[in-house]
Amino acid sequence: MRADARRNRAKVLEAAQAAFTEEGKLVPLDEIARRAGVGAGTVYRHFATKEALYEAVFLRRVENLTAEARKLAAAEEPPEAFYGFLAHMVEEGRTKRDLVDAMAGAGIDIAEPGTPASIELRAAIGALLTRAQAAGAVRGDIHTVDIMALVAGTIIATQRQQSDPDLPRRIFAVLCDGLRAKVA
Numbered sequence: 001m002r003a004d005a006r007r008n009r010a011k012v013l014e015a016a017q018a019a020f021t022e023e024g025k026l027v028p029l030d031e032i033a034r035r036a037g038v039g040a041g042t043v044y045r046h047f048a049t050k051e052a053l054y055e056a057v058f059l060r061r062v063e064n065l066t067a068e069a070r071k072l073a074a075a076e077e078p079p080e081a082f083y084g085f086l087a088h089m090v091e092e093g094r095t096k097r098d099l100v101d102a103m104a105g106a107g108i109d110i111a112e113p114g115t116p117a118s119i120e121l122r123a124a125i126g127a128l129l130t131r132a133q134a135a136g137a138v139r140g141d142i143h144t145v146d147i148m149a150l151v152a153g154t155i156i157a158t159q160r161q162q163s164d165p166d167l168p169r170r171i172f173a174v175l176c177d178g179l180r181a182k183v184a
Contacts, residue, residue, distance in 0.1 A: 009046045011036040017057045021096040025054055061096070062117040065089065069124035079137030082128045083176055086151060090172055093155030122148070139181050150175055 015036035019027040029050050033040045047053035068088060075081035122144050129147060132138040154175050158168040 005046075008036075008038055008042050011038060012043050012046055012053070013057060013060065016053050017060070020054065020057055025050075029053070059117050061092075062121055065092070066117070066121045066124045069121070069128055073124065073127040073131065078128070078131035078135040082132035082138065085125070085128055086147070086176070087172060089151050090154050090158065090168070090175075093151070094158045094168055133181075136181050138179050142179060147179075150179075 012032065016032045019032050019035055023031075029043055030040055032053070033043045036043070043053065047056065065088075069085055072081040072085050125147055126144040129138060129142065129144055133140055133142070154171055158171055161167050
């Protein structure tokens with residue numbers, strides 16, 4: 001790919017990420033082209049459909065989450081790393097509509113097993129979970145798929161009830177309390 005084509009592709013991805021974050025999946029491609037400062041034809045040369053563009057943006061976000069989880073998996077305090085990552089995922093999803101759309105099953109479903117991005121994210125979250133469980137901070141009967149479902153539900157609930165600014169904190173606290181290992 002020529003240097004100018006790479007730059008245009010990067011501009012389109014950046015503009016699409018911002019547009020999907022603000023408006024969700026329904027943002028028109030013409031709006032993304034306008035934000036990127038390119039013509040609609042340039043967008044279509046790089047991404048045949050809006051779904052292909054959405055997938056590229058979403059996969060970039062999943063790759064960033066995976067990298068963050070991998071970094072935290074080596075942390076000295078597994079419980080803080082695990083719960084910190086959950087908080088990061090919830091905040092990302094709460095403020096970025098595209099992540100909510102995807103986690104809700106519209107478009108790419110990160111809970112769908114078998115996709116490379118899903119496998120990598122699950123493995124990274126699984127490493128965090130395993131270390132937190134070994135440290136006695138998370139119930140032993142919790143699995144990665146449970147975490148994915150709980151985080152998705154938390155994100156959706158907090159985004160849809162924006163009239164109560166304290167709701168995200170309360171729901172996240174309940175989520176964490178439900179995950180904690182019970183001391184006998």
